[in-house]
Amino acid sequence: MTEQPVPESRTYRHLKCGNETVVSDQPFELVSNPMSSMEETQCSTCNAMFPMSDFEWADTGESISDYYARHTKNATGRQRFLCSKKFMVGLLAMFSLMTTVGIYLLVANDALFTRAICVLGGLMIGAMIGMAVFVSCFANPIKRKVCGVSDTRLLT
Numbered sequence: 652m653t654e655q656p657v658p659e660s661r662t663y664r665h666l667k668c669g670n671e672t673v674v675s676d677q678p679f680e681l682v683s684n685p686m687s688s689m690e691e692t693q694c695s696t697c698n699a700m701f702p703m704s705d706f707e708w709a710d711t712g713e714s715i716s717d718y719y720a721r722h723t724k725n726a727t728g729r730q731r732f733l734c735s736k737k738f739m740v741g742l743l744a745m746f747s748l749m750t751t752v753g754i755y756l757l758v759a760n761d762a763l764f765t766r767a768i769c770v771l772g773g774l775m776i777g778a779m780i781g782m783a784v785f786v787s788c789f790a791n792p793i794k795r796k797v798c799g800v801s802d803t804r805l806l807t
């Protein structure tokens with residue numbers, strides 16, 4: 652399998668106003684990912700968010716919701732769940748809670764201020780760990796498997 656270079660951007664058209672928006676970098680990664688469960692994206696002319704079905708890729712003329720459906724038709728219910736926002740939120744909450752409890756036990760006898768700072772820090776650190784686990788253990792490997800590419804920006 653030869654490795655194609657990953658495109659830097661792609662253009663989609665907002666059907667209601669007919670204008671095109673170029674996406675690159677992280678927004679491009681998100682919009683190109685059929686497993687990202689994106690519901691809305693930005694039109695740069697209207698300067699607002701609209702449902703994915705209101706947009707089509709400028710190069711293929713395929714609506715973005717059809718593109719999502721086509722590239723995820725082989726995904727199992729379990730794979731969809733493990734990439735969903737619901738699972739992501741649950742994972743973040745679980746890591747936040749575990750980290751906070753762990754840190755709190757270390758400072759349980761300290762002043763209220765110290766404990767408050769440690770609880771806030773624990774929630775933030777836990778959420779960051781949870782996000783990293785979600786992306787590297789679930790979202791990324793599953794989208795690669797379902798879509799059959801190393802990077803969803805390669806999909807057309």
Ligand SMILES: [Zn+2]
Nearest residue numbers: 665668694697
């Ligand atoms: Zn528009």
